[in-house]
Amino acid sequence: MAEFTHESTESQEEEELQEEVLDFAPAALDDSLPEVEDPLQEINLGTEEDPRPTFISALLKEPLKNELVALLQEFKDCFAWHYHEMPGLDRELVEHKLPIKKGYLPVKQARRRMSIWTQN
Template identity: 90%
Template sequence: MQDPAINMAKFTHESIEDQEEEELQEEVLDFAPASLDDSLPEVEDPLREINLGTEEDPRPTFISALLKEPLKSELIALLQEFRDCFAWYYHEMPGLDRELVEHKLPIKEGYLPVK
């Protein structure tokens, strides 16, 4: 009869070899698509418009339509409480340099912008 320690050493050695073979197997990779998809991601929440202003001076903003009560009511109350912190028009931001708030795309002369 063989020594149990030898059998255990042989079993351990075989287990390590099996693990190494599994790790060395080639990984199958998918190729990148030929063109990018410009559609919106499917995970985007549907939105619900809420007015933080008045009928005469609307201040529309959007929240997730998936919000459940009481979180939805709490969020709307919070937005209404701090509605004076938001600016909808440039004249509501006195002293703000237009260089900071205007978005520009520098495009070389003779070239068209590419989407």
């Protein structure tokens, strides 16, 4: 019959309680990120002749969805769908341009990853 001593059980418990140090997952595993966006439902805040499309989450329950659509309809004049609806706004401020020399193609850079984990 084997005897267990108090000393041997303490060392076993210490081994079990030691924190495991893990390495970061290989970058190749990060390419298949989970889908985190809600499916969208398009709603028209305008008319058939002048559509004003916007999108809301398709996962909203019916009472909340109706309230949200009513709120968007009430304040639809706060949104701009066309540039001419924003008088006084300088085009140089709102247009994004990439100056590229003639005869050259834009360079596609490799995707840069940032870790969400920090080491203390």
